[in-house]
Amino acid sequence: MKADRVRKVADLANRRTRERFGRFLIEGPQSVREAVTWMPDSVRDLYVQAADGPDGPRIAGETLTSIVERSQEHRIYVHPASEAVMRRISPDCQGIAAVGDADAVRATAQGTQLPEKPFVAAFWQVRDPGNAGTVIRAADAAGCDAVVFVDDCVDMLNPKVIRATAGSLFHIPVMTMGVDEFFGWAGEKVLRTIAADVYGTDGREPRELPEALRDQDLAGVGKAVIFGNEARGLEPGLLGRCDDIVRIPLYGKAESLNLATSAAIMLMSMAMSSHIGTM
Amino acid sequence: MKADRVRKVADLANRRTRERFGRFLIEGPQSVREAVTWMPDSVRDLYVQAADGPDGPRIAGETLTSIVERSQEHRIYVHPASEAVMRRISPDCQGIAAVGDADAVRATAQGTQLPEKPFVAAFWQVRDPGNAGTVIRAADAAGCDAVVFVDDCVDMLNPKVIRATAGSLFHIPVMTMGVDEFFGWAGEKVLRTIAADVYGTDGREPRELPEALRDQDLAGVGKAVIFGNEARGLEPGLLGRCDDIVRIPLYGKAESLNLATSAAIMLMSMAMSSHIGTM
Structure with missing residues (x-):
């Protein structure tokens, strides 16, 4: 493979390169497998470690072979590459990486038909890629129908975000919206908006989660739970x-929980309590 | 301050040095404040950033000053140091660090009187320092009465563990035990032992958490919830x-949750459900 091409793929770790080409990088067996399985139309090229054999390149190992086989049912170009090339594409890719189409991912997210009373997880100004990925994974585990990144968040196509989702980016639509757009959209979908916040506002104390879980008004409706920035939480204007x-x-005696932990506890508790409610 | 002393303190980042001297390093305002507040007898020396002034060294800032004041009610030696020295002690300490006494921490943990029906979080072979710290913080938030590190776990006095606990190491007793010792201790304390595990054993399927939460047998008793290793979970022998x-x-569609997320969800759900039960 040409050095130029390898460099271009590796360069997708940079936001500017992603924006310029409308492409992003998917690294490692788990992420690539989930992308190929759940959003094959978003995957353009697949790079896989292979050794030269008498009958052409031999893919290294069963895991990688099965991912390549799955990709061949779709229009994905498979490029066998040496171990050294794969390492240059991404040091952490464990023999397999793919290039995705950013517009296709966004179109899939926008085009997803939400159920009648959806359960949405929203995040305002989440900035750390590891956190962003972990909360998408938590929303997926809790059976959320969509994730919304509100306002100025980390790029969801950052490779560190994708790695931290453990494949969940390809399971669940992730949308990006401004603040007004988010509240407009929530109104349109008749979603009850629930701020996850420790302090509340001057006029309004937060309710405790166990009490909210027993509230039938919350269990039986479409809802969007919104979480704040890692350091600053949610703005009073937004809380209002x-x-x-x-x-x-x-x-x-713990003073706080971090964002990823809070999101997992709140989303999963709501999921468990509404699943019990409908059993 | 002598370079030799600075090097010795910085060297407590290494397990071997910690074991040799029976000392450990506490870095940053949050951890040092919690240590000085909740386990002052475990803190020996406090290093704090100060600038030379006409009347002697002046401590940098209100946060650090208030921690130093708190420490002075106890037998803690305060050493003012330059910014450069503080950075050599620990690049991440934000102007304050302390040296703790490992035996004193262990004695505090062993000597803690547990309530009649305690709620214990146990971790088998947790290996990653960040995970270990995060799960101690989650156990603290859930109001657990103790944490037990079972079998071969990461050293709880590793600076990365302490940093990830965000002060919780000094809020809650953390004990270390072998497997047999753990089950012996749980028997003695009449704790119901609950394995957090996705697969179960050949003969025994796991129960789902929401079902377990509604089980009055689980809510009203002393219990120890045990979580497995990050990669391998719990051994069948231990599950049995x-x-x-x-x-x-x-x-x-998520296939799994990571250890820290699972522990936070399970411990906090159990805590919320038993607090509701006793309201």
């Missing part, structure tokens, strides 16, 4: 526009 | 010795 404010009770 | 096996349901 939400229908509810809910906080996770702290029973010990 | 537990009274219950419980798993977190996955409602979306």
Whole structure:
């Protein structure tokens, strides 16, 4: 493979390169497998480690072979490459990487038909790629129908985000919206907006999560739970526009929970309680 | 301050040095403040950034000053140091670090009187320092009465563990035990042992968490929830010795949750459900 091409692919780790070419990088067996399985139309090229054999290149190992086989049912170009080339594409890719089409991912997210009473996880100004990926994974585990990144968040196609989602980026539509757009969209979909926040506003104390979980008004409706920035939480102006404010009770001496942990606890508790409610 | 002393303190980042001297390093305002507040008898020396002034060294800033004041009610030696020295002690310490006494921390943990029906979080072979710290913080938030590191875990006095606990290491007793010792201790304390595990054993399927939460037998008793290694989970032999096996349901397409997320969800759900039960 030409050095120029390898460099271009590796360069997709940079936001500017992603924006310029409308492409992004998917690294490692788990992410590539989930992309090929759940969003094959978003995958353009697949790079896989192979050794030269008497009958042409031999793909290294069963895991990689099965991913390549799955990709061949779709219009994905498979490029066998040496171990050294794969390492140059991405040092962490464990023998397999793919190039995705950013517009196709966005179109899939925008085009997803949400169910009648959707369960949405929204994040305002999430900035750390590891956190962003982890919260997408938590939203997926909780059975959320969509994730919305509100306002100025980290690029969801950053390779560190994708790695931290452990494939969940390809399971669940992830949309990006401004603040007004988010509240407009939530209104249109008749979603109850629930701020996850420890402090609330001057006039409004947050309700404790266990109490909110027993509230039938919350269980039986479409809802969007919105979480704030890692350091600053949610702005008062934004809190004021939400229908509810809910906080996770702290029973010990810990002063706080981090964003990823809070999101996992709140989304999963709501999921468990509404699944019990409908059993 | 003598270069030799600075090097010795910085060297506590290494396990071997910690074991040799029985000392460990506490870095940053949050951890040092919590140590000085909740386990002052475990803190020996405090290093704080100060500038030379006409009347002697002046401590840099209100946050650091208030921690130093708090420490002075106890037998803690305060050493003012230059910014350069503080950076050599620990690049991440934000102007304050302390040296703790490992035996004193262990004695505090062993000597803690548990309540009648304690809620214990146990971790088998947790290896990653960030995970270990995060799960201690989650156990603290859930109001657990103790944490037990079972078998061959990361050293809880590793600076990365302490940083990830965000002060919780000094809020909650953390004990270390072998497997047999753990089950012996749980028997003695009449704890129901609950394995957090996705697969269960050949003869025994895990129960789903929401079902387990509604089980009054689980809510009203002393219990120890045990979580497995990051990659391998819990061994069948160990699962076989537990009274219950419980798993977190996955409602979306995510295949799994990581250890820190699972622990936070399970411990906090149990805490919320038992606090409701006793309201």
